[in-house]
Amino acid sequence: MIQRLQKRYALSEQGAKDLVKGCLACVLQNLSFMFPVSLLYFLVSDLLNGGIASGKSVFYIIGCAVCIGLILFTTYLQYNATYFATYTESGVRRITLAERLRKIPLSFFGKKDLADLTSTIMADCTFLEQSFSHFIPELAGSVISTILVAVSLFVFDWRMALAALWVMPVAFAIVGFSARIQENLNQKAMDVKMECADGIQECIETVRDLKANNAEQEYMEGLEKKIRAVERRSILNEFGLAAFVVSASLVLKLGIATVALTGSILLVRGSLDVITFFLFLLVVSRLYDPLQGALQNLAAVISTRTNIARMNEILDHPIQQGENRLTNKGCDIVFEHVGFAYNTGETVLKDVSFTARQGEVTALVGPSGGGKTTVSRLAARFWDVSSGKITVGGMDISRTDPEALLSLFSIVFQDVTLFDNTILENIRIGNKNATDKQVIEAARLANVDEFAEKLPDGWNTDIGENGCELSGGERQRISIARAFLKNAPIILLDEATASLDVENETLIQTALSRLIADKTVLVIAHRMRTVAGADKIVVLADGAVAEEGSPEKLLEKNGIYARMVKLQSESQNWKLK
Numbered sequence: 276m277i278q279r280l281q282k283r284y285a286l287s288e289q290g291a292k293d294l295v296k297g298c299l300a301c302v303l304q305n306l307s308f309m310f311p312v313s314l315l316y317f318l319v320s321d322l323l324n325g326g327i328a329s330g331k332s333v334f335y336i337i338g339c340a341v342c343i344g345l346i347l348f349t350t351y352l353q354y355n356a357t358y359f360a361t362y363t364e365s366g367v368r369r370i371t372l373a374e375r376l377r378k379i380p381l382s383f384f385g386k387k388d389l390a391d392l393t394s395t396i397m398a399d400c401t402f403l404e405q406s407f408s409h410f411i412p413e414l415a416g417s418v419i420s421t422i423l424v425a426v427s428l429f430v431f432d433w434r435m436a437l438a439a440l441w442v443m444p445v446a447f448a449i450v451g452f453s454a455r456i457q458e459n460l461n462q463k464a465m466d467v468k469m470e471c472a473d474g475i476q477e478c479i480e481t482v483r484d485l486k487a488n489n490a491e492q493e494y495m496e497g498l499e500k501k502i503r504a505v506e507r508r509s510i511l512n513e514f515g516l517a518a519f520v521v522s523a524s525l526v527l528k529l530g531i532a533t534v535a536l537t538g539s540i541l542l543v544r545g546s547l548d549v550i551t552f553f554l555f556l557l558v559v560s561r562l563y564d565p566l567q568g569a570l571q572n573l574a575a576v577i578s579t580r581t582n583i584a585r586m587n588e589i590l591d592h593p594i595q596q597g598e599n600r601l602t603n604k605g606c607d608i609v610f611e612h613v614g615f616a617y618n619t620g621e622t623v624l625k626d627v628s629f630t631a632r633q634g635e636v637t638a639l640v641g642p643s644g645g646g647k648t649t650v651s652r653l654a655a656r657f658w659d660v661s662s663g664k665i666t667v668g669g670m671d672i673s674r675t676d677p678e679a680l681l682s683l684f685s686i687v688f689q690d691v692t693l694f695d696n697t698i699l700e701n702i703r704i705g706n707k708n709a710t711d712k713q714v715i716e717a718a719r720l721a722n723v724d725e726f727a728e729k730l731p732d733g734w735n736t737d738i739g740e741n742g743c744e745l746s747g748g749e750r751q752r753i754s755i756a757r758a759f760l761k762n763a764p765i766i767l768l769d770e771a772t773a774s775l776d777v778e779n780e781t782l783i784q785t786a787l788s789r790l791i792a793d794k795t796v797l798v799i800a801h802r803m804r805t806v807a808g809a810d811k812i813v814v815l816a817d818g819a820v821a822e823e824g825s826p827e828k829l830l831e832k833n834g835i836y837a838r839m840v841k842l843q844s845e846s847q848n849w850k851l852k
């Protein structure tokens with residue numbers, strides 16, 4: 276049962292156990308509210324039978340105290356078992372999702388955008404918090420306690436029990452049958468919400484380009500349409516939900532009428548005594564309240580299915596697995612007949628074979644869209660190949676744990692990601708155990724000291740969200756400093772020096788030359804002069820290796836590489852008129 280609950284509600288094992296405890300605590304709390312009703316029944320019986328005997332008043336006083344004590348105790352139990360456990364579980368759920376996302380292949384992120392994933396981890400988890408602290412325990416509590424009360428009502432008088440209870444299955448069936456419609460409405464509401472969140476995020480991210488192109492007005496109109504769609508869908512959703520819940524509540528209310536009617540008829544016929552009639556009136560007045568809440572809770576539990584399905588999509592997604600132990604001998608990277616396609620299914624690489632040797636610089640060049648970035652990312656197992664094999668020092672990377680594999684790589688991306696933290700801490704990402712001295716040493720090699728030491732707080736200057744307070748070249752130097760600090764045996768450089776000025780570029784290239792000694796270096800470069808000193812050039816065109824060899828050999832061959840070198844030297848003479 277625990278395992279089924281775990282799967283159904285995306286819970287941890289402890290969370291599923293806590294949910295059961297929460298439901299039991301709610302049953303106890305609901306039952307405790309029935310005790311005053313029983314006490315009242317005895318009191319009225321005594322009054323109708325000639326008054327309370329002198330010794331019995333103590334019984335009623337103690338009875339009242341016990342009722343209050345029971346209610347307080349069960350409420351405490353319920354509170355403890357639902358709220359505290361829920362927030363603990365919520366934390367566990369968020370961490371589990373984040374952990375899973377860390378291990379899911381990047382292909383998954385091609386299908387999901389940031390707004391969607393953030394919403395799953397934050398908003399969906401918050402909604403489930405409410406479900407587990409309120410909806411599910413209260414629903415289970417009221418249903419189970421009502422069943423127990425119903426059994427005892429049948430013991431008193433089965434005809435009156437039927438008159439009181441027939442409404443229950445009908446009311447629940449109405450809400451239960453609406454599940455499909457509700458799920459459908461929820462899914463549509465969720466889709467428009469995601470589209471809107473996506474639009475807002477895109478708007479914030481692209482505000483600079485929107486302004487530059489005078490496209491703000493047009494974009495805002497599109498965004499407004501998305502916001503209005505969310506509004507319309509939310510109203511429709513509420514309306515759909517209310518229609519079923521209100522109809523079911525009305526059916527429940529009919530129960531009071533049928534109890535009164537059946538009771539009156541039986542009383543007139545003389546087959547029911549006044550006290551039992553009174554008891555039933557008392558019980559139904561108490562019975563339907565929690566049930567009405569239960570109907571709303573049932574509807575809310577049905578709505579959680581959409582949120583849970585979104586979480587299970589992450590939790591059930593296959594992750595990249597492999598051996599933690601690195602068995603590579605050296606760090607030669609070998610591509611053997613590699614084929615690859617992104618989610619779109621379109622072949623991006625076909626039969627790519629080449630070797631990037633340790634101690635050499637292998638440059639990937641070629642026309643735009645030829646597959647250079649894809650090849651470099653596949654080498655670090657950001658994606659898994661569709662066919663063929665990639666090995667590092669003879670170790671098949673598809674059988675190696677991605678995190679263990681990445682310990683062999685220092686990567687300098689074209690688009691640098693920085694954190695809202697100090698310069699020092701941003702570089703320390705390369706090696707979290709590095710001392711300040713080691714971080715500063717690496718930073719000096721990457722020429723970061725040139726601007727860091729001029730900043731108001733020096734190395735401890737906060738660089739703002741994603742390093743917004745730094746220039747493109749400064750951001751890239753921080754990224755290079757990270758690679759220096761990590762000092763891994765394989766280096767991937769993706770247009771590493773693209774946004775540096777000529778002076779910095781020369782300095783960085785001198786430093787890079789020191790760093791790459793005895794390492795396997797795979798460089799992607801668009802500018803031919805940056806790779807003129809490479810040991811080997813692999814020209815990728817249309818997803819296949821078009822040429823391969825030393826720069827001199829390829830120049831002699833007079834093929835794609837030679838043409839690119841020629842075109843770029845011509846373009847250097849281009850001027851703005």
Ligand SMILES: Nc1ncnc2c1ncn2[C@@H]1O[C@H](COP(=O)(O)OP(=O)(O)OP(=O)(O)O)[C@@H](O)[C@H]1O
Binds near residue numbers: 385644
């Ligand atoms: N995440 C992705 N999802 C789907 N297709 C992609 C993705 N990334 C790249 N592609 C496609 O794969 C092909 C190769 O792209 P890649 O970025 O590897 O080429 P490139 O040679 O590095 O290009 P550039 O020099 O312009 O950076 C292109 O057709 C591109 O549209």
